Amino acid sequence: MTIIENVIGRVAVLRGGKYSVEVDVITSSGFGRFAAPIDEDPHLYIAEAHRAVSEVDEIIGPELIGFDASEQELIDSYLWEIDGTDDFSHIGANTALAVSIAVAKAAASVKRLPLYSYIGGTFTTELPVPILEFAEDELFEYYVLVRDIMEITDVVDAVNKVLGTTEAISLRALSEATEEAGKELGLEVSLGIALKSEIETEELLNLVEDNNIAYVKPVGSEELFLELIAGTHGVFIDGEHLFRERGIIDRRYYNALSIKPINLGTLTDLYNLVNDVKSERITPILAEARYESADEALPHLAVGLKCPAMILGKDSVAKMNELNRIAEDLGERGRLITFEE
Template identity: 25%
Template sequence: MSQSDIRSVRALEVLDSRGNPTVRVFVTLQDGTKVSASVPSGASTGEYEAVELRDGDPNRYGGKGVRKACANVNEIIAPELIGIDATEQAMIDRLMIELDGTENKARLGANAILGVSMAVARAAAQSHGVELYRYLGGAEARRLPVPCMNILNGGEHADNSVDFQEFMAVPLGAPSFSEGLRYVAETFHTLKKILESKGYATSVGDEGGFAPNLGSNEEAIELILEAVEKAGYVPGEDIAIAIDSAATSFSTDKKGHYNLKWSGGGEMTSDDLIALAEKWVAKYPIVLWEDPLAEEDWEGFAKFTKALGDKIEVVGDDIFVTNTKFIRRGIEEHTANASLIKLNQIGSVTETVDAVTLCLEHGWRAFLSHRSGETADTFLADFAVAMGSGHLKSGSASRSERLAKYNRLLEIEDDLQSNAKYYWK
């Protein structure tokens, strides 16, 4: 018997940052190591994401309870894992996927499987006395991600008159992660003062960014650039702009037709949105655009990438859902040049590593991401450094579940000292 063999696995229903139930898993090893991991939840979700199992009981949490997922951990998964060495990550993940037996983890739930997967990785790292990022990424894991900070919210992450879901400040000119975080945090606080001076609301959305009612989507960019300058930074050199349209949320058919109802844009086609993007990229220091088109608009995505892929990073989220099957198709069809990576979108640590690896092997970038329904768990921060993909979004400079990831990255940077690397590309 190994000291890192699994002694017990147990799941508990807890609440996420939106006050909705999620799964927390506790894993205990033979040497007494005991850890936990909590699973995030998305609001803007892709149709082909792994299934987040909910109870559907209207008398508990409006049907969003996760007792079934927890029971699946306690009664089905746990008995199969007792006695297995926690360092056998790939084998453990494969075993859970086989126990589930469905393509999208609909039987046991991706939230059940991922909670166990994350907790096992954390337990193995702790048992062997190494930091999680080093355990997952090896000796060369030392690249800190550029924090793409969401400072203005819209779409399904806010209740306001902005169609596009996220407008992010990207400190690509900073010399280090800690300085980059300072750049965008100062910009965030400066933006608040600007919004107040203009009579705009300074309440925040799910991910901590401000959610004012604006006259247009373009005004969001102009306000951020004003904040960048007033904070003492140079737009395009110190801080650039990234956008997540989350276009599926305002597509009328999820393919090639859209309706920008809040900003006065009206009905638009894929070509119209591409023309708009070309105009903005020429006018503003935009370096990344996520989900510019809807999840089934493969043809439009390819057109967008052909038009702008040599100028900016074109990221697919809902269209790829961290699934190697869809990412591989995207690579073959030149659909984008990067994929968003979310652990709970695919449902296990091993499959998420596979998705990142596939991207990097084909010259794509992998953009690590939190979810709108988060927890204080910092697994994502370590995972981002382990993967070395270079950039991450974890929300704004508000809401503790967002800042927990940034603060963990500060700890990792301090741990690495002069060995830490930080650069955009």
């Protein structure tokens, strides 16, 4: 049965020594658990994590007992009602997400389905291309992409090859290292960059043209994004900055959007945003938050929501291994999505 019988909260420790809330959802024949990540440095001390646990145990949990865990949209809508604000500022987006995904996991376990299949349905066969964040300097965060990827592990091999080849952590050195790695591995290995601060449009265009860059996450004005789209070809321009700051979802400004589930609130909100992004012919890229647990849900969400790519840290071994397991589970039915603009 999928009727919720109990909801339990507890404190969870995330990567980086941050605290969040983990939630168990229990039905008579199903169980789901999820520890919510946190994106920004939240100063979420242990007392705040305990407050989130109290919200789950004393307010949210009792309200959800008796609900059918398979009614995901209804439960997610009710979480918004319990919160009573337009941004989950009362119960917290991390608490809402922990409950929402734990509910989905519980319903999936009753049906004896992996989470990706429960979310995506019978015809879920596409695997996202992993993009690994692997280094940073004072100007950029750096990513490795393998656009003609054949196996999930190709991107791990590429990162290892780049780190073993590069002479320094700098744009020029890493660009050259990705080109060398591609030649040695027989793959199309490219570099991605996320800007830490705004730079002039012409300078950024020159950096993209002069280096082996296939993915850029800029910060700046709408005009910057318009000029980047117009001035590049075959390069993914990630609009996370415009979406977060101005709520813009528009193909004229960017052609890719990294989406962190913690910034949405519930699984239904995530589903709706991914569909909105796809309707604009923008590539949705599911992304890790800055502080994560070892929970393996993210690759299931990426597969179930049919996101062509996902961003992980190079040390996110639990999520990489789970994506490998999903590929094995799908067998010959599974195929890696062609990741190209």
